[in-house]
Amino acid sequence: xxxxxxxxxxxxxxxxxxxxxxxxxxxxxxxxxxxxxxxxxxxxxxxxxxxxxxxxxxxxxxxxxxxxxxxxxxxxxxxxxxxxxxxxxxxxxxxxxxxxxxxxxxxxxxxxxxxxxxxxxxxxxxxxxxxxxxxxxxxxxxxxxxxxxxxxxxxxxxxxxxxxxxxxxxxxxxxxxxxxxxxxxxxxxxxxxxxxxxxxxxxxxxxxxxxxxxxxxxxxxxxxxxxxxxxxxxxxxxxxxxxxxxxxxxxxxxxxxxxxxxxxxxxxxxxxxxxxxxxxxxxxxxxxxxxxxxxx
Amino acid sequence: xxxxxxxxxxxxxxxxxxxxxxxxxxxxxxxxxxxxxxxxxxxxxxxxxxxxxxxxxxxxxxxxxxxxxxxxxxxxxxxxxxxxxxxxxxxxxxxxxxxxxxxxxxxxxxxxxxxxxxxxxxxxxxxxxxxxxxxxxxxxxxxxxxxxxxxxxxxxxxxxxxxxxxxxxxxxxxxxxxxxxxxxxxxxxxxxxxxxxxxxxxxxxxxxxxxxxxxxxxxxxxxxxxxxxxxxxxxxxxxxxxxxxxxxxxxxxxxxxxxxxxxxxxxxxxxxxxxxxxxxxxxxxxxxxxxxxxxx
Numbered sequence: 001x002x003x004x005x006x007x008x009x010x011x012x013x014x015x016x017x018x019x020x021x022x023x024x025x026x027x028x029x030x031x032x033x034x035x036x037x038x039x040x041x042x043x044x045x046x047x048x049x050x051x052x053x054x055x056x057x058x059x060x061x062x063x064x065x066x067x068x069x070x071x072x073x074x075x076x077x078x079x080x081x082x083x084x085x086x087x088x089x090x091x092x093x094x095x096x097x098x099x100x101x102x103x104x105x106x107x108x109x110x111x112x113x114x115x116x117x118x119x120x121x122x123x124x125x126x127x128x129x130x131x132x133x134x135x136x137x138x139x140x141x142x143x144x145x146x147x148x149x150x151x152x153x154x155x156x157x158x159x160x161x162x163x164x165x166x167x168x169x170x171x172x173x174x175x176x177x178x179x180x181x182x183x184x185x186x187x188x189x190x191x192x193x194x195x196x197x198x199x200x201x202x203x204x205x206x207x208x209x210x211x212x213x214x215x216x217x218x219x220x221x222x223x224x225x226x227x228x229x230x231x232x233x234x235x236x237x238x239x240x241x242x243x244x245x246x247x248x249x250x251x252x253x254x255x256x257x258x259x260x261x262x263x264x265x266x267x268x269x270x271x272x273x274x275x276x277x278x279x280x281x282x283x284x285x286x287x288x289x290x291x292x293x294x295x296x
Numbered sequence: 297x298x299x300x301x302x303x304x305x306x307x308x309x310x311x312x313x314x315x316x317x318x319x320x321x322x323x324x325x326x327x328x329x330x331x332x333x334x335x336x337x338x339x340x341x342x343x344x345x346x347x348x349x350x351x352x353x354x355x356x357x358x359x360x361x362x363x364x365x366x367x368x369x370x371x372x373x374x375x376x377x378x379x380x381x382x383x384x385x386x387x388x389x390x391x392x393x394x395x396x397x398x399x400x401x402x403x404x405x406x407x408x409x410x411x412x413x414x415x416x417x418x419x420x421x422x423x424x425x426x427x428x429x430x431x432x433x434x435x436x437x438x439x440x441x442x443x444x445x446x447x448x449x450x451x452x453x454x455x456x457x458x459x460x461x462x463x464x465x466x467x468x469x470x471x472x473x474x475x476x477x478x479x480x481x482x483x484x485x486x487x488x489x490x491x492x493x494x495x496x497x498x499x500x501x502x503x504x505x506x507x508x509x510x511x512x513x514x515x516x517x518x519x520x521x522x523x524x525x526x527x528x529x530x531x532x533x534x535x536x537x538x539x540x541x542x543x544x545x546x547x548x549x550x551x552x553x554x555x556x557x558x559x560x561x562x563x564x565x566x567x568x569x570x571x572x573x574x575x576x577x578x579x580x581x582x583x584x585x586x587x588x589x590x591x592x
Contacts, residue, residue: 029453088403107384157325
């Protein structure tokens, strides 16, 4: 099976599970499900759950056990986008090719939909822990990894640095820290959580951590490059928003050519980290390459 | 020890633990801790963690084990207030006698501080699960109870009903549903979570559920009464906001006298639910009475 076909199969499994986890129930609160699902089911690359599933398969596990954790991370990712797009934050009108959540449902409901998705992520993970008593400890560990990655020492922390940095030029080290938190943490989390759920050894964990850190940073460098030379119609959001918002980016600090060189180097490092897994790492290696050439 | 003294002791334990859990670290993200702590450490009754601790003591446990779970609920409660106060929600300027979070830190940081507190609640509970392998299953169950209570089928669901009901008169049944979700769920959660953590029997759980449901509703009825005849300086927020926001309340639907009668009846039921615990229930009974006579 080629990479794209395999990726698409995993995405379909994710979409089915997300659909199931947010099935609308007929209750007075159903109005909020529409806003949650509007953003959650708007497509997207599903990179985070796909990573969790791919790691699981590489380690010889089956992906059903990690799927709910991957979906929980996708919910956290989606809530962060909804809140990030709000007028008082980035004030974005478009996301994934459609109007942002608050543009359709209003600010109040968008805030609540974000809150609800973050909360649902933990409901889903709690449910998983109650399902099987046998491996409850590794599930607890996986949840802890995800919780830390999305909190102040992870994603939210990155957003805070971002917010504090707007309109001024920040040192390269702080830019690195910002992205390691804002984007990197939630790309590393599915990889490590899945590794823990599959009882990975120390050396496997170390290799996967290096892989995840490199693709996480690569993902952000590519985002910055796309914002300069990407095609708005493919990205589903307007290019050039970083410059308009006076954001420090890899391109603004290092220039376009150097950013592209860094991107290639990061992908190369990511691929090399996986050598201990031999042939089983084929899909994850292809996934790293895909991050480099993606157009949205 | 009299009720007030005992309550105050428990509040102090809660405040110490909350302070510890949100100790500012010197990192680029520290700016967010100020906003989180501004709202979290602003006082408040700490009713939810106190309930968790009191249930634990009544059941013969010590309160240290339930304290982190109680504090997690207090964080969830506080985040919900921060988001509820936002301009696009209730647009409130004062809370607990001081300016609301967004008035001091701006909307963006208030949204993030709320997100961070919700997330931190689950970080804290995950950490607790990793600490001891022995009773990890009951900790998972407690966390699941709390997660459900704060989500769409609980608190957030109640906020959605509230939002959808603004400016129109709603049926009494829907008002009841709204409060059972919006306030009730997060008052019931510490009681049930603490009961589960202390391996309560079925009949004990049933009795405590009845207690919690009755005080939860009583708490809201009292809130509605206070909004009409409370003293703004004691409440730390202006009275009369329900009427100004055209909200349906117990007072607007049933009138002041009938609301007071309902309140007394609910407290009476709550107290009677505890009869199976005999003398050990003294503090929780006094707590129910306190809800009826509180002035803030």
